[in-house]
Structure formats: C-alpha cells, structure tokens
Amino acid sequence: MTESPPPMPHEFLRRIVLAGVVAGCVGAGAMTTEPAHHRGKRFQNNYLEFEPKGLAALIEWRVAAAREGLPRPPETATPRVAAELDFIRANAGAGPAMIPPSPGSATPAAWCRRAESRS
DSSP, X not given: XXXXXXXXXXXXXXXXXXXXXXXXXXXXXXXXXXXXXXXXXXXXXXXXXXXXXXXXXXXXXXXXXXXXXXXXXXXXXXXXXXXXXXXXXXHHHOGGGOOOOOTTOOSHHHHHHHHHHHO
C-alpha cells in the first residue's frame, strides 16, 4: 500500500475554507425559531401579555386624559445648562490629539485646561 503524499499548501487552505463554509451553513440554520421576546419582526417584553387594542382605544385614552387635564404641566422647570461652545469647537478640531473625559475631571472646561497644559 502506498502512502499518499501530504496535501499541498493550497489544497490544505481549500479544505479549511470548505470546512468553514459548511460550518457557517450549519450554524445559519440552527436558529429557525424566533426568540421568545419577539412577536413577528417586533420586540415584545417577556413579562407582559400583549393584546393590540387598536386606534379606537388609543383615542378613548387620549380623550379621557384630556378630560382629566393630563398630562399636567411640570411643577418645576427642567434645569438647563448652557453649552460650552469653546470646548466643543476645540474638541472637534483636536483630531487625534482629542483628550476624552476621564473620571477625575468634572467639566468640559477642565478637559480643555488639561488639553492646553499638555500642548
């Protein structure tokens, strides 16, 4: 009985690629059922039973809310902070020298000062 010669490098590579393709095809068919948290092509929370109610129920709900004065206006205004435009512009133009925020620096202004001290 004669021994077959070892496969040539290109033959070995061809076998590896073929094995990968077969494994990919087998793996692609493994998940034929949809996950439990999906309904059709949409996400659905697992802990809620969902029954679509339709447009009429939505309109009833909004009319009832309007009758009760809901949603009520906020008791306090939403806090607002002015944008630090100098920091934003400096950071946008920094390119690779941009220094991302670190846990120790509290504000964008501190990041700019740190960046300026390094240049």
